[in-house]
Structure formats: C-alpha cells, structure tokens
Amino acid sequence: MIKSIIIAGFGGQGVMLMGKIIAEAAMFEGLNVTWLPSYGPEMRGGTANCTVVIGDEPIGSPVVDFPDVVIAMNIPSMMKFEEVLKKDGTMLINSSVIDREPSRKDIKVSKIDANKIADTIGNSKVLNMVTLGAFAKITGLIKIEAIGKALEETFASKNKKLVDLNLQAVEHGMKSVTD
Amino acid sequence: MKMLMKGTEAIAEAAIRAGCRLYFGYPITPQSELTEYMAKRMPEVKGTFLQSESEVATVNMLYGAACTGRKVMTSTSSPGFSLMQEGISYMAGAELPAIFINVMRGGPGLGDIQPSQSDYFQSTKGGGHGDYRMIVLAPHTLQEATNMMKEAFDLAFKYRMLVTILVDGMIGQMMEPVELPEWTKPEEFEEPNWALTGANGRKPRKVTSFDLDPYELEKMNLRYQETYKKVSQNEVKYEEFKIEDAEITVVAYGTMARIVKTVIDYARKSGIKVGLFRPITLWPFPYERLSEISKNVKNILTVEMSYGQMVEDVKLAVEEKSDVHFYGRSAGVVPTPAEILDAIKKIVR
Numbered sequence: 264m265i266k267s268i269i270i271a272g273f274g275g276q277g278v279m280l281m282g283k284i285i286a287e288a289a290m291f292e293g294l295n296v297t298w299l300p301s302y303g304p305e306m307r308g309g310t311a312n313c314t315v316v317i318g319d320e321p322i323g324s325p326v327v328d329f330p331d332v333v334i335a336m337n338i339p340s341m342m343k344f345e346e347v348l349k350k351d352g353t354m355l356i357n358s359s360v361i362d363r364e365p366s367r368k369d370i371k372v373s374k375i376d377a378n379k380i381a382d383t384i385g386n387s388k389v390l391n392m393v394t395l396g397a398f399a400k401i402t403g404l405i406k407i408e409a410i411g412k413a414l415e416e417t418f419a420s421k422n423k424k425l426v427d428l429n430l431q432a433v434e435h436g437m438k439s440v441t442d
Numbered sequence: 443m444k445m446l447m448k449g450t451e452a453i454a455e456a457a458i459r460a461g462c463r464l465y466f467g468y469p470i471t472p473q474s475e476l477t478e479y480m481a482k483r484m485p486e487v488k489g490t491f492l493q494s495e496s497e498v499a500t501v502n503m504l505y506g507a508a509c510t511g512r513k514v515m516t517s518t519s520s521p522g523f524s525l526m527q528e529g530i531s532y533m534a535g536a537e538l539p540a541i542f543i544n545v546m547r548g549g550p551g552l553g554d555i556q557p558s559q560s561d562y563f564q565s566t567k568g569g570g571h572g573d574y575r576m577i578v579l580a581p582h583t584l585q586e587a588t589n590m591m592k593e594a595f596d597l598a599f600k601y602r603m604l605v606t607i608l609v610d611g612m613i614g615q616m617m618e619p620v621e622l623p624e625w626t627k628p629e630e631f632e633e634p635n636w637a638l639t640g641a642n643g644r645k646p647r648k649v650t651s652f653d654l655d656p657y658e659l660e661k662m663n664l665r666y667q668e669t670y671k672k673v674s675q676n677e678v679k680y681e682e683f684k685i686e687d688a689e690i691t692v693v694a695y696g697t698m699a700r701i702v703k704t705v706i707d708y709a710r711k712s713g714i715k716v717g718l719f720r721p722i723t724l725w726p727f728p729y730e731r732l733s734e735i736s737k738n739v740k741n742i743l744t745v746e747m748s749y750g751q752m753v754e755d756v757k758l759a760v761e762e763k764s765d766v767h768f769y770g771r772s773a774g775v776v777p778t779p780a781e782i783l784d785a786i787k788k789i790v791r
C-alpha cells in the first residue's frame with residue numbers, strides 16, 4: 264500500500280506543519296513516509312504545499328503526479344490540485360475559505376469548517392490541526408494515539424499546553440467532518 | 443528509534459556522530475538548515491562552529507583545520523561550491539581529508555533554489571585546476587545519506603582525499619524517518635602521522651600542494667595518481683535493482699534513482715520490464731560493472747536532473763554495446779514518475 268497526499272493552502276495556514284504531523288504520526292504507526300515541501304520563495308499570504316507519501320513498503324518517489332488525497336485550504340489550491348487528483352480520490356476542503364464545489368464528479372469530497380471550529384476552540388491558528396483531524400477520520404490512515412505522539416514530539420519541548428490545544432483541535436476535526 | 447528528520451539535519455547529526463567537531467560554513471538555500479543545525483549543535487558537543495564571511499573563506503578555514511588531522515567538514519549549495527573550487531584544488535594537492543556536502547540547486551549562475559543535479563561535471567571531473575580527483579558519494583534516501591557520513595570520513599582519512607556528498611535540494615529539504623548511527627568517540631580517533639600539531643619534540647612536517655621544481659611536483663602528482671588508482675580499484679559502489687530480466691535499464695543516481703524505483707513499479711505493472719543501475723560512487727564511476735550489464739540489455743536510459751552530464755560516463759562504460767538514451771530536466775524542475783514512464787515507453791515501443 265502506498266498513499267499520497269498533497270496539502271496546499273496559503274502560507275501561514277500551517278500546511279507544512281500539518282503534513283509533518285501526518286508523516287510523523289504515520290511513522291509512529293510503523294509505516295514508511297516521505298514529506299516533501301515546496302520550498303520556493305513562499306511567504307505568508309502566498310501559496311504553499313507539501314507532499315506526503317505513506318506506505319507499508321519502501322517508498323520510491325517522494326514526487327507525486329496523481330495524489331490519492333488532496334487537502335485544499337483555499338480556492339487556488341483546490342483548483343490547481345483537483346486536476347491531478349486520482350479518480351475516486353478524496354478531496355478534503357476547508358469550507359470556511361472555499362465557498363464553492365470542485366467541478367469534478369468522479370472524486371469524493373469532504374468538508375471541514377476549519378476556521379470556524381478553530382475559533383470556537385479559542386485559537387484561530389489551530390485550523391490546520393482541525394483539518395488534520397478531519398483527514399484522519401475520513402482516510403483512517405492515522406489514529407489519534409499516533410497523532411498525539413507526533414504532537415508531543417513537535418511541541419512538548421516548547422510548551423505542554425500547545426500539545427493539549429492541538430490535540431483538542433484534532434479531536435474536534437474528527438467529530439466535525441462532513442461528506 | 444526512528445526520528446522524522448530533514449535531510450540536511452540528519453546529515454549534520456550523522457557527521458557529529460561520526461566524530462566531526464569542526465564545521466565551517468556559510469548559509470545558502472537549500473542547505474541552510476545544515477549550517478543552522480551545526481550552529482546549535484556544535485557547542486553542545488564541545489565542537490567548533492564558525493560562520494565565515496563567504497564560501498571562499500570557508501574553504502580556506504577548512505584547509506587550515508584539515509592540516510591538523512582532525513575530522514572537518516563544510517556544506518554548501520551550487521554557487522557556494524563554485525566559490526570553493528580554488529581551495530578544493532589546493533586541499534586535494536595537499537592530500538587533505540575533508541568532507542564537502544553539496545546540496546545542488548538549479549544553475550548556472552545564481553540560478554534558483556530548487557533541486558538539481560547539474561554539478562555532476564564540477565564534482566566528478568574537478569571544478570578546480572590541476573590533475574586532482576575527489577571521491578563523490580551520492581545517497582538516494584535520507585537513511586543512506588546518514589549511514590554514509592562515517593564511511594565518508596573513513597575514506598577521506600584512509601586515502602587522504604576530499605570526499606563530496608553530492609545530493610540535491612530534494613534530499614536536503616525532504617523529511618523521512620531516520621535511524622541515527624552509533625556515536626564514534628573523537629578521542630578514539632588516532633592522530634594521523636602527517637598532521638600539523640606543533641613540532642615540539644619531533645621533526646617538522648610539511649603539508650603543501652606546492653613545489654617549483656617540476657620533477658618534484660611530478661613525483662607528488664604521481665603519488666596522487668597512485669592513490670586515485672587504488673580508490674578506483676577498491677571503492678566503487680553501486681546498486682542494481684531488478685536488472686536481471688530488464689529489457690531497458692535506467693541509470694540514475696540520488697533523488698532521480700528513487701523516483702525511478704517508483705517508475706519501475708508502474709512500468710512492470712504495464713508489462714515493461716525496467717531495471718535500475720544506481721551508481722553510489724560517482725567518482726570512482728562504476729564503468730566496469732555498467733560495461734558488463736550493457737552486454738545483456740538492448741536499451742539504457744540515463745535520467746538526470748541536468749541536460750546530460752552523467753550520461754557521458756555512461757557512454758564511456760557502454761561503448762556502444764547497447765543504445766544509450768537520455769532524459770533530463772534541469773534548472774530546478776524535477777522529472778515526475780509519469781514523465782519518466784513516457785520516456786521509457788517511447789524507447790521500448
């Protein structure tokens with residue numbers, strides 16, 4: 264099994280970190296992973312994306328032509344990566360920002376009201392973790408325990424409270440995703 | 443325990459664990475995280491991190507430090523590697539061991555910051571002046587790059603040669619789980635008998651690339667050539683992947699090789715038997731083995747992130763025993779699996 268995910272959005276929406284947590288959680292699940300950033304001259308407000316490949320066999324290419332899952336955090340990202348999403352692939356969209364439907368009919372579409380949910384948690388920055396929760400729920404690729412471990416690994420040295428806040432956001436995302 | 447690490451950081455940590463305590467460098471994308479990691483980490487292990495004012499200064503700091511017989515290294519990316527070439531030539535002439543990490547980016551000139559493999563000529567044929575060689579290693583995964591650091595230092599000291607780890611921006615910037623190598627204790631490392639450590643109580647030693655008498659300089663050069671011959675005989679490394687039944691064998695190194703492994707899966711599912719020959723040492727290049735392989739396969743396709751550099755060595759090895767084809771993109775554009783599969787189909791169909 265090899266699954267590929269492209270995560271794309273505005274710089275500042277936390278798409279790189281989202282990809283990293285997904286990759287790290289998958290590693291804790293005992294799977295092989297690669298995480299590849301677009302590292303051009305991106306900045307806050309520009310577009311950014313990363314590609315995560317997860318597999319139970321060795322991963323060759325970290326570069327993906329046709330992803331199994333696209334997580335789109337804004338309209339330009341949805342339009343760009345909708346074209347290459349595999350047939351029957353999953354498009355997870357941040358419906359707080361994306362006010363329209365993808366045009367393809369041969370894909371599965373899930374929505375998460377990420378910004379709004381993040382606001383109700385009390386920290387707008389965790390919208391990426393809300394979306395990550397939605398991703399975990401709809402794909403079943405990573406479990407909450409592994410996500411928790413990845414968050415621990417990433418934030419624990421800085422602030423234990425950050426781990427709890429982000430984990431809470433993930434849980435909210437898991438509950439709130441709609442097909 | 444495996445850790446999810448960036449290529450640049452994994453390489454830096456592996457170098458420290460291999461006993462490197464002297465790092466000189468100047469930040470340049472896409473390898474700046476390596477310099478940054480060293481800046482943070484070297485003081486923790488009682489090592490020295492020094493950021494120079496330019497890559498020209500870096501290589502000369504490295505030259506001086508290497509003379510003391512310690513494990514020294516630097517890292518840079520293409521334009522910075524160009525600036526280091528004069529010093530590299532001097533160090534090669536002085537037979538000094540040191541490690542260079544070149545995280546290649548698009549060129550020529552200032553180019554861009556995206557992955558590239560267009561410094562193959564510069565690294566394997568010598569970007570500096572004179573009849574010198576450096577050992578060039580090309581890992582294709584982060585685990586391989588990590589494991590390679592100790593080997594790189596061992597080779598450098600065994601032969602008193604420079605070693606370049608040649609990777610591209612993708613290996614530098616991507617993350618992958620890495621099992622970090624065991625620690626080598628710097629104190630277990632025996633001081634070489636040529637090291638300049640102060641001539642107190644012993645005869646002075648000399649480390650130089652210079653002799654005005656051409657017959658004396660020729661002797662030095664013949665000694666270098668003797669070393670290069672030994673390295674070519676003993677240290678060639680490569681990987682063969684599914685070449686036994688291949689109707690077409692792809693030759694690729696580094697990132698391109700791992701992308702080709704995915705292409706092989708796709709191709710075989712559609713009935714095309716593709717294999718991969720992956721040089722791990724770019725210098726010494728595995729001419730002999732590739733020559734043997736080319737007797738049994740009709741088509742050889744070289745894939746590079748350049749407009750055709752390694753393919754020249756492939757042609758030297760193959761000597762028209764099979765048809766050598768080329769597919770490459772450069773300037774920071776990475777060929778995707780689908781593109782490479784198309785290139786293969788055009789050849790076999």
